[in-house]
Amino acid sequence: MNVQNLTKKYDGKAVVDTVSFEIPKGKVTSLIGPNGAGKSTVMGMISRLIAKDAGLINFEDKDISKWKSKELAKRLAILTQHNNIQMKLTVKELVAFGRFPYSGSRLNQEDYDIIDQAIAYMELEEFRDRFIDELSGGQRQRAYIAMAIAQDTEYLLLDEPTNNLDIYHATNMMKTVRRLCDELGKTVVLVLHEINYAAFYSDYICAFLDGKIAKFGTVDEVITKETLSEVYKVDFEIMEIAGKPLTIYY
Amino acid sequence: MKNAAYKKNLRKLMILAILMLAAAALYMLWNVNFTNPKFLKYSLSLRFPKMCTMLIAAFAIGAASIVFQSIINNTIVTPCLLGMNSLYTLLHTVVYFFLGSASFLATNANAAFVVDLVLMIVVATIIYGYFFKKTNYNILYVLLIGTVLTSFFGSIQSTLVRVMDPNEYESLLVTLVASFDQVNAEIIILCVILLGVLAFVLRKDLALLDVITLGKEQAINLGVDYDRCIRRLLIGVTACIAIATAMVGPISFLGLIIANLGRQIMKTYRHSHLIIGSSLFGMIALVGGQLLVEHVFNYSVPVSTFITLSGGIYFLFLLLRQKKG
Amino acid sequence: MTFIRKYTLTIILTVLLVVLSVWSIFIGVIDLDLKSILQGDSEQVWLLLVSRLPRLLAILCTGMGMSVAGLIMQQLCMNKFVSPTTGATISAAKLGILIAFAFMPSSTIWSRALFSFAFALLGTWLFVWFIQRIKFKDTIMVPLIGIMFGNVIGGITSFISYHFEMTQALSSWETGHFSMVLRGRYEIVYLVVPLLILAFLFSNHFNIVGMGKDFSSNLGVNYKAVLFMGLTIAAAITASVVVVVGSISYIGLIIPNIVAMFKGDKIRGTLIDTALFGALFVLVCDMLARVIIAPYELPIALIIGIVGSVLYIMMLMRRLKHGRKAVRLASHGGGGCQ
Numbered sequence: 018m019n020v021q022n023l024t025k026k027y028d029g030k031a032v033v034d035t036v037s038f039e040i041p042k043g044k045v046t047s048l049i050g051p052n053g054a055g056k057s058t059v060m061g062m063i064s065r066l067i068a069k070d071a072g073l074i075n076f077e078d079k080d081i082s083k084w085k086s087k088e089l090a091k092r093l094a095i096l097t098q099h100n101n102i103q104m105k106l107t108v109k110e111l112v113a114f115g116r117f118p119y120s121g122s123r124l125n126q127e128d129y130d131i132i133d134q135a136i137a138y139m140e141l142e143e144f145r146d147r148f149i150d151e152l153s154g155g156q157r158q159r160a161y162i163a164m165a166i167a168q169d170t171e172y173l174l175l176d177e178p179t180n181n182l183d184i185y186h187a188t189n190m191m192k193t194v195r196r197l198c199d200e201l202g203k204t205v206v207l208v209l210h211e212i213n214y215a216a217f218y219s220d221y222i223c224a225f226l227d228g229k230i231a232k233f234g235t236v237d238e239v240i241t242k243e244t245l246s247e248v249y250k251v252d253f254e255i256m257e258i259a260g261k262p263l264t265i266y267y
Numbered sequence: 268m269k270n271a272a273y274k275k276n277l278r279k280l281m282i283l284a285i286l287m288l289a290a291a292a293l294y295m296l297w298n299v300n301f302t303n304p305k306f307l308k309y310s311l312s313l314r315f316p317k318m319c320t321m322l323i324a325a326f327a328i329g330a331a332s333i334v335f336q337s338i339i340n341n342t343i344v345t346p347c348l349l350g351m352n353s354l355y356t357l358l359h360t361v362v363y364f365f366l367g368s369a370s371f372l373a374t375n376a377n378a379a380f381v382v383d384l385v386l387m388i389v390v391a392t393i394i395y396g397y398f399f400k401k402t403n404y405n406i407l408y409v410l411l412i413g414t415v416l417t418s419f420f421g422s423i424q425s426t427l428v429r430v431m432d433p434n435e436y437e438s439l440l441v442t443l444v445a446s447f448d449q450v451n452a453e454i455i456i457l458c459v460i461l462l463g464v465l466a467f468v469l470r471k472d473l474a475l476l477d478v479i480t481l482g483k484e485q486a487i488n489l490g491v492d493y494d495r496c497i498r499r500l501l502i503g504v505t506a507c508i509a510i511a512t513a514m515v516g517p518i519s520f521l522g523l524i525i526a527n528l529g530r531q532i533m534k535t536y537r538h539s540h541l542i543i544g545s546s547l548f549g550m551i552a553l554v555g556g557q558l559l560v561e562h563v564f565n566y567s568v569p570v571s572t573f574i575t576l577s578g579g580i581y582f583l584f585l586l587l588r589q590k591k592g
Numbered sequence: 593m594t595f596i597r598k599y600t601l602t603i604i605l606t607v608l609l610v611v612l613s614v615w616s617i618f619i620g621v622i623d624l625d626l627k628s629i630l631q632g633d634s635e636q637v638w639l640l641l642v643s644r645l646p647r648l649l650a651i652l653c654t655g656m657g658m659s660v661a662g663l664i665m666q667q668l669c670m671n672k673f674v675s676p677t678t679g680a681t682i683s684a685a686k687l688g689i690l691i692a693f694a695f696m697p698s699s700t701i702w703s704r705a706l707f708s709f710a711f712a713l714l715g716t717w718l719f720v721w722f723i724q725r726i727k728f729k730d731t732i733m734v735p736l737i738g739i740m741f742g743n744v745i746g747g748i749t750s751f752i753s754y755h756f757e758m759t760q761a762l763s764s765w766e767t768g769h770f771s772m773v774l775r776g777r778y779e780i781v782y783l784v785v786p787l788l789i790l791a792f793l794f795s796n797h798f799n800i801v802g803m804g805k806d807f808s809s810n811l812g813v814n815y816k817a818v819l820f821m822g823l824t825i826a827a828a829i830t831a832s833v834v835v836v837v838g839s840i841s842y843i844g845l846i847i848p849n850i851v852a853m854f855k856g857d858k859i860r861g862t863l864i865d866t867a868l869f870g871a872l873f874v875l876v877c878d879m880l881a882r883v884i885i886a887p888y889e890l891p892i893a894l895i896i897g898i899v900g901s902v903l904y905i906m907m908l909m910r911r912l913k914h915g916r917k918a919v920r921l922a923s924h925g926g927g928g929c930q
Contacts, residue, residue, distance in 0.1 A: 348740065418842075
């Protein structure tokens with residue numbers, strides 16, 4: 018997937034301003050940056066949830082707006098921050114919705130197998146018949162990821178998946194992201210606030226500032242004192258732990 | 268792999284259907300004179316259209332309410348927000364004001380029905396279609412604009428009423444109260460056909476309702492053309508309510524009661540079950556209510572009274588019951 | 593100089609209001625002229641005191657009262673779409689009047705006002721209590737629920753009126769109009785004046801309570817007491833207006849929003865401007881109503897209904913265009929009624 022001169026304006030002010038980049042296949046790419054830098058808006062546009070004002074988004078050599086929504090849903094899944102469901106829905110029923118792009122409301126045996134695998138992959142077997150609104154935040158987040166897995170897409174876009182999770186659940190979420198990439202070969206794109214999660218678990222990082230890309234590259238290229246100080250306007254120190262950069266800011 | 272809850276729901280639907288049939292049979296056969304076939308035929312021919320009217324109205328309102336609540340994602344709203352009632356009231360007032368109670372449109376039930384229906388659907392489709400585009404498919408804004416227009420229609424209507432001849436007003440008033448009594452066979456058949464066509468045209472969108480309740484983002488993620496689907500469904504709901512209103516007159520709170528009871532009993536996200544369940548509830552409520560009105564209260568109170576009162580009380584109950592969010 | 597700049601809007605509104613008020617006195621079927629009044633022409637003075645002046649005063653009280661009632665409700669509920677119309681206050685007030693009529697046929701205007709006030713307060717209180725318990729993910733949901741609530745009360749009202757064969761009596765309150773405002777039958781609307789003063793004195797409190805329960809406890813303000821008082825004032829204003837002129841929608845909804853566009857949301861600074869602008873709005877609409885089909889007059893509710901609908905839809909569109917909410921990827925905020 019590559020993006021050229023992507024632009025989004027609100028009230029005449031460009032929130033995303035002629036942004037171009039390419040998302041490396043089969044890797045984890047994190048979008049970071051301060052509040053209002055435009056990372057979530059970019060995420061919304063490349064997942065067709067937000068209409069773009071200008072620019073091109075090529076997905077598998079075809080403009081994303083030319084894709085049939087249903088076909089796209091078999092190749093690209095997005096999970097947004099706020100999911101609130103008014104219905105009484107069990108975990109299994111939620112995950113089953115992941116098969117909707119393939120089989121509609123009539124699921125076949127293959128679908129049920131994939132659903133069971135997705136539930137097993139996220140270790141949700143014991144909750145499968147529990148209602149979503151009775152789960153804790155971490156469990157609910159896992160259920161949504163399981164649904165995205167059942168959707169069986171090559172691309173997985175996650176908007177702040179660690180938001181509102183405690184350290185234990187957030188770290189497990191990041192480990193899951195890594196596994197999805199390494200074991201299932203998915204291309205994962207995330208919006209993250211915690212720089213250290215981005216530094217530790219991603220392959221590539223894209224740093225946004227004022228609607229433009231401040232730096233895009235491998236973790237080592239982006240996680241530097243200079244880039245981060247420029248983007249976040251605070252002082253940074255970079256240390257190394259387990260061969261990965263670790264940032265301290267103050 | 269249909270699970271236990273699914274089967275349980277099917278069983279509940281069966282029970283509701285049986286209750287509905289029992290109510291219908293009771294209504295048809297209560298106190299009829301079996302010995303004299305002439306009387307039998309006469310009373311059946313009186314009761315049958317009335318019962319059909321109630322069943323159709325219950326189905327239209329029940330289905331429309333469930334669909335409407337799901338696309339708004341809130342269970343204490345009903346399609347009465349769409350303003351069909353005030354449009355109906357305005358249309359009738361205009362006819363009586365400018366053409367008079369003796370005019371063709373006021374006296375011919377079939378013509379009145381067709382004109383009501385066509386005008387309501389055309390006006391609503393134009394207004395809602397236009398504002399859907401204008402608001403970038405923001406349904407809540409569309410609805411709020413709808414309520415603005417509703418009160419606008421209301422102020423025109425009440426201005427007309429104030430300067431109206433009191434005799435004309437008396438005869439107008441009769442048509443503004445919901446009634447199941449004077450619906451003839453042609454209208455009933457037409458309604459059934461229209462509802463069937465509507466269901467057929469929207470069958471694909473209706474199948475998407477389960478996914479739509481997951482929220483806009485999730486629905487798009489799963490490949491639903493959300494804006495188009497919502498627009499089509501909303502116009503479908505409007506048409507459905509327009510059919511019911513043109514047929515029996517303004518009914519406000521039936522949808523609120525039966526949709527919520529349906530949701531409470533069925534406890535499922537499957538809209539096929541919810542729609543059927545709510546419709547059956549509506550049928551039982553209307554036929555049962557009519558039985559009470561005819562045989563216990565001897566026609567002293569119209570059935571719409573029961574609906575309004577119990578709807579009002581039920582709405583308060585819903586407000587008070589809401590858990591702290 | 594700074595004084596003038598700070599109060600430019602207020603001064604303009606005041607001057608306009610005075611000029612138009614004087615002008616409006618001279619509009620009507622019978623021509624009034626200043627000279628004969630000053631000379632003490634008894635017929636002209638009588639017309640002025642019995643009809644024109646009461647009408648003008650009722651208009652000013654209605655405009656000021658309804659717009660301030662709307663402002664208070666919007667502040668207390670932290671929602672720009674709440675008002676006596678969208679918060680069930682008006683429909684509850686109407687129900688109160690009807691019940692007074694139906695069950696106490698010999699009731700005076702004062703006892704009707706009392707009933708109307710009690711119902712308005714109950715309805716408003718119930719609605720606000722409900723919307724505060726539930727965090728709606730969308731602010732637009734709040735007025736929609738309010739309108740539903742209003743519809744329910746309206747349904748009960750029309751049922752009772754149908755049952756007691758009082759629909760035509762009811763229609764007098766259905767459409768607000770000033771044509772029946774004559775000396776001796778409108779004075780209750782003056783209640784608005786002390787209520788407005790009270791509202792002004794407590795305007796800072798309303799502002800603080802509008803920031804939320806924790807915020808106000810932090811500043812030592814009794815949240816519940818102020819909330820209750822604010823709603824009581826709004827309901828009392830609404831009831832005294834509805835009893836005299838009938839229901840007029842939109843004023844409480846639109847006027848505070850328009851003033852806030854110019855002056856921001858601090859209630860103390862906007863209360864007077866809101867009141868003045870509300871009075872001006874109703875006065876202009878009333879003059880239109882009297883002039884358009886003179887010598888007859890249209891009910892003011894119709895004029896306000898038309899002007900108000902257009903303004904309100906424009907306001908909605910503007911908010912939709914400029915609201916920053918859409919910037920966030922997920923248009924739904926967290927929480928919700930799960």
